Amino acid sequence: QVQLVESGGGLVQVGDSLRLSCVASGRTLSRYHMGWFRQAPGKEREFVAAISRSDGTTYYAGSVKGRFTISRDNAKNAVYLQMNSLMPEDTAVHYCAATDYYSVPRAPSGYKYWGQGTQVTVSS
Numbered sequence: 001q002v003q004l005v006e007s008g009g010g011l012v013q014v015g016d017s018l019r020l021s022c023v024a025s026g027r028t029l030s031r032y033h034m035g036w037f038r039q040a041p042g043k044e045r046e047f048v049a050a051i052s053r054s055d056g057t058t059y060y061a062g063s064v065k066g067r068f069t070i071s072r073d074n075a076k077n078a079v080y081l082q083m084n085s086l087m088p089e090d091t092a093v094h095y096c097a098a099t100d101y102y103s104v105p106r107a108p109s110g111y112k113y114w115g116q117g118t119q120v121t122v123s124s
Contacts, residue, residue, distance in 0.1 A: 029074055
């Protein structure tokens with residue numbers, strides 16, 4: 001069992017940056033591929049970014065590529081999402097998730113463990 005806790009969300013202005021953190025307890029994160037997802041009101045949960053457990057290969061949704069960076073620190077049992085050049089359409093609850101699937105999934109259904117989410121609001 002893995003418990004995930006996100007932090008770092010908040011209210012920011014267009015063009016600002018935020019760094020989300022996800023800290024795990026229960027098991028070492030090095031066993032898992034890790035992903036970040038987000039869900040805006042009235043919309044489905046969508047893929048944002050993911051990082052593999054083996055070689056740290058990263059994957060991004062087209063809407064955030066070039067603006068967001070996912071990283072992991074296995075020694076701290078943590079995963080991060082650096083978000084730059086934030087836009088109003090980034091407003092959502094952001095979740096981190098873990099999976100031991102053989103490959104890195106982009107679908108939420110591919111992830112077994114989820115955090116409670118952290119709210120990111122970008123004001124124009």
